[in-house]
Amino acid sequence: MPSAGEGLRERVDALAPWFHNIDLGGGLTTAPDHFLGDYPREKFAAFAGCVPDDLTGKSVLDIGCNAGFYSVEMKRRGAARVVGIDWDERYLAQARLATETLGYGDSVEFRQLSVYDVAKLGERFDLVIFMGVLYHLRHPLLALDLIREHVARDLMLFQTMQQGSTGLSDVPEDHPFFVPGTYTPPPYFDDPAYPKMHFIERRFAGDWTNWWAPNRACSEAMLRASGFTAVAHPQDDVYLCRVADVPYAQHGPAAVYPAQPRA
Numbered sequence: 001m002p003s004a005g006e007g008l009r010e011r012v013d014a015l016a017p018w019f020h021n022i023d024l025g026g027g028l029t030t031a032p033d034h035f036l037g038d039y040p041r042e043k044f045a046a047f048a049g050c051v052p053d054d055l056t057g058k059s060v061l062d063i064g065c066n067a068g069f070y071s072v073e074m075k076r077r078g079a080a081r082v083v084g085i086d087w088d089e090r091y092l093a094q095a096r097l098a099t100e101t102l103g104y105g106d107s108v109e110f111r112q113l114s115v116y117d118v119a120k121l122g123e124r125f126d127l128v129i130f131m132g133v134l135y136h137l138r139h140p141l142l143a144l145d146l147i148r149e150h151v152a153r154d155l156m157l158f159q160t161m162q163q164g165s166t167g168l169s170d171v172p173e174d175h176p177f178f179v180p181g182t183y184t185p186p187p188y189f190d191d192p193a194y195p196k197m198h199f200i201e202r203r204f205a206g207d208w209t210n211w212w213a214p215n216r217a218c219s220e221a222m223l224r225a226s227g228f229t230a231v232a233h234p235q236d237d238v239y240l241c242r243v244a245d246v247p248y249a250q251h252g253p254a255a256v257y258p259a260q261p262r263a
């Protein structure tokens, strides 16, 4: 690893604040006082085992790559092609500095692109990383649909901030207005384990860029509804998913709203 000489500390400081604490060698780390500790290294250590160890020949898309921690880790696992996208140019500048310093400057491609524009990439990736972005979006289900439709080929590593119940309730096939034979609304919407997306009109943890906080059931339902099947759940908020055979969109409106027989 290179030493922290030749103005590197100044370049790191000039790009502060950093959300990823990355060890650049020579005793230089990018966010040593991170409020979540040694983040995301410690978080990754807790679920790294569910990601294939050997990514030789595979392609990876890191959506909302921030300073590139996960992009570099996938490169370390041998990925042939890693593309990191983020809509914030300040984070991409951090990612470029970190990967260059760590010796991966030529092998990770960073692009300023929103998740809503992934179709512009024009290719599918063996592994899509979609960590820590969903709850920042005004249109989270749209983002999952676009990922499924345009860039995911096989695996997706997914993480979202979650709030509320960690329980799972059975999702009914249909939702009648009333319990049959009564004017009582069915009880499941008040079940804490029913899929719920909490809307954040103002700030969450002081951050106005947070819009939604799903409970666990909602995270899982949204993944299913956008054509992903969870194959591992190594942490409360982390899922490894596989692209399902049939994307939601291909079920078509007839399956979503099945034709009712006329009386």
Ligand SMILES: C[S@@+](CC[C@H](N)C(=O)[O-])C[C@H]1O[C@@H](n2cnc3c(N)ncnc32)[C@H](O)[C@@H]1O
Binding pocket: 019, 040, 063, 064, 065, 066, 067, 085, 086, 087, 088, 091, 113, 114, 115, 116, 130, 131, 132, 133, 136, 137
């Ligand atoms: C909480 S950070 C997560 C960073 C990293 N993926 C991780 O899990 O450590 C959220 C990142 O998503 C990026 N982001 C937010 N909205 C985005 C969008 N519409 N398209 C692409 N990136 C976005 C932010 O700029 C930020 O870098």
